[in-house]
Amino acid sequence: DAGVTQSPTHLIKTRGQQVTLRCSPKSGHDTVSWYQQALGQGPQFIFQYYEEEERQRGNFPDRFSGHQFPNYSSELNVNALLLGDSALYLCASSRWEGLNTEAFFGQGTRLTVV
Amino acid sequence: TQLLEQSPQFLSIQEGENLTVYCNSSSVFSSLQWYRQEPGEGPVLLVTVVTGGEVKKLKRLTFQFGDARKDSSLHITAAQPGDTGLYLCAGAETSYDKVIFGPGTSLSVIP
Numbered sequence: 485d486a487g488v489t490q491s492p493t494h495l496i497k498t499r500g501q502q503v504t505l506r507c508s509p510k511s512g513h514d515t516v517s518w519y520q521q522a523l524g525q526g527p528q529f530i531f532q533y534y535e536e537e538e539r540q541r542g543n544f545p546d547r548f549s550g551h552q553f554p555n556y557s558s559e560l561n562v563n564a565l566l567l568g569d570s571a572l573y574l575c576a577s578s579r580w581e582g583l584n585t586e587a588f589f590g591q592g593t594r595l596t597v598v
Numbered sequence: 599t600q601l602l603e604q605s606p607q608f609l610s611i612q613e614g615e616n617l618t619v620y621c622n623s624s625s626v627f628s629s630l631q632w633y634r635q636e637p638g639e640g641p642v643l644l645v646t647v648v649t650g651g652e653v654k655k656l657k658r659l660t661f662q663f664g665d666a667r668k669d670s671s672l673h674i675t676a677a678q679p680g681d682t683g684l685y686l687c688a689g690a691e692t693s694y695d696k697v698i699f700g701p702g703t704s705l706s707v708i709p
Binding site: 488517519524525526527528529532540542574576583584586587588589590591592594 | 602604628629631633638639640641642643646648686695696697698699700701702704
């Protein structure tokens, strides 16, 4: 089992550009959540996808959008990049098991906006 | 708005010492989770606590969920350099809610 895999691992973009990050969930998991983690801070919830639909969303602007595919993999898209979007972007996958639902994280994508 | 606070923010101790880190909120959580994150990696789940007053032990780590399910603590006995990392607490008000994270406690164990 490969666990949660994210690509690319590192990315450098210019302000104003658009970026797409990818996530493959752990085998057997059907839910994918995306988080943004700035340096020295805890992860901030961006949104969660289940059955190819956005189920929940955090306090992020519409520049942040996503998609989930029939094979449960997911993409995070960020438009009109700002310097402040530089962060580690984490993907977590899970399968609902009530209170004992456990999320497994990928290693993250380090995005640098210059 | 759900908010999780953690203390201390930074902790540097000598190998062999004991330590406790805290996670607090004004909200009631259905469950709380503790993760450890190493530089350049994603968080790794250590434990989930779901019952008020619950205590769970994982080798040298002891986790406690407050009776009111608003706070939690992590106690490490005889810390080792391998315990170094960012300790994050996370929780959700219900099992269907988004999971939010605290800011983390950065632990450094000096040999």
